[in-house]
Amino acid sequence: MxxxxxxxxxxxxxxxxxxxxxxxxxxxxxxxxxxxxxxxxxxxxxxxxxxxxxxPAKSPGQDEETFDLHHTLRQISNVRAAIHLKGEYNPDRKDSVEWKNQVDQSHSQGELRLEDNEIVIPRNGLYFVYSQASFQVSCSSNADYDEDDTTSRPMVHLSHTVQRSSMAFGSADDRPSYQTILHSVRTACQKTESSESDKEGKWYSAIYMGAVFNLKTNDRLKTIMQEKMLRNLEDDPGKTFFGVFAL
Incomplete structure (x- = not known):
């Protein structure tokens, strides 16, 4: 042990x-x-x-080039919608100027488009709508009028209107109806801050309008002008335009 x-x-x-x-x-x-x-x-x-x-997720079997292309397209689709049109006089049109896209500074992006001389809204949202019409008016039809007396001059009234067509307004026959959303009237041949005359008695006046609206998908916007005044339209670049951009 x-x-x-x-x-x-x-x-x-x-x-x-x-x-x-x-x-x-x-x-x-x-x-x-x-x-x-x-x-x-x-x-x-x-x-x-x-x-x-x-x-970003890539689907099975998708090569690198195709993946990059799809990613770029998604980025482009997120561009804010905007359109800016240039106005030109067309004698065939009796109630409005001819609106042009891709001319001078005019452009469009984000699915806003020009169709039948109207702007088509791609989706619901808030949009800023604006337009300007410039005119050259002759006020010397009365040769005896006093240069300083406005009461003796012929008065010329200019008007410019933007109307909206929408199914939201409702219609008995399911046809779109138009309602005025912007309207302005101005009297030419009078001295104002935005108009002036030259030595030949011609007056130049511009009407500008713009405001924010809650628009719906497929709404349409158009302009209305007096037929008798269309021939006096100033259609040089930057003088007459129509546009919309999303907020």
């Missing part, structure tokens, strides 16, 4: 010494290095995951 106890004590002493040597051989510096290595790997994995999640 004494021999066995001695052997067991000796074995316990050996095991204790071994554990002590193992603990001493594992230096604190090794633990710190391992921890830093694991932390670095975790950061790299997290960065890779963020890049993958932020990249």
């Amino acid at each position: 004494e021999g066995e106890c001695k052997v067991m004590l000796d074995n316990a002493t050996v095991d204790t010494d071994a554990r002590t040597q193992t603990t001493q051989s594992f230096k604190p510096s090794s633990k710190l290095t391992t921890a830093l290595l694991l932390f670095t790997l975790c950061l790299a994995a997290a960065a890779a995951a963020v890049l993958v999640l932020n990249r």
Whole structure:
């Protein structure tokens, strides 16, 4: 029994010494290095995951060129809708000027379009609608009028109107009806801040209108002018225009 106890004590002493040597051989510096290595790997994995999640989804089998094209088209589709038209006199039209797109500074984008001399609204939303008509009017039909007496001059009334067609207005025969949304009247041959005459007795006057409206999909906008005044329209660039842009 004494021999066995001695052997067991000796074995316990050996095991204790071994554990002590193992603990001493594992230096604190090794633990710190391992921890830093694991932390670095975790950061790299997290960065890779963020890049993958932020990249737009690509369908299976889609090559890189097609993917880039689709991504570009999606960006273009988010362009704010806008249209700006130039007005020109057309004797075949009796109630409005002829509106032109892609001429001089005129342009369109975002699905707003010109159709049958009317602007078509692509979707519901708030839009700023504006228009200007410029005229050159002769006020010297009465040769005896006094230059300083406005009562002896022939008065010329200019008008400009923008109308809206919408199914939201309702109609008994399901046909769209038009309602006036912008209208302005001005008297020419009178001295005002926005009009002036030349030596030949011709007066130049511009009528500008603009306001914000809540429009619906497929609404249509058109202009109305007096037939007798259309021949006096100023259609040089920047003088007569019609436009809409989304807010």
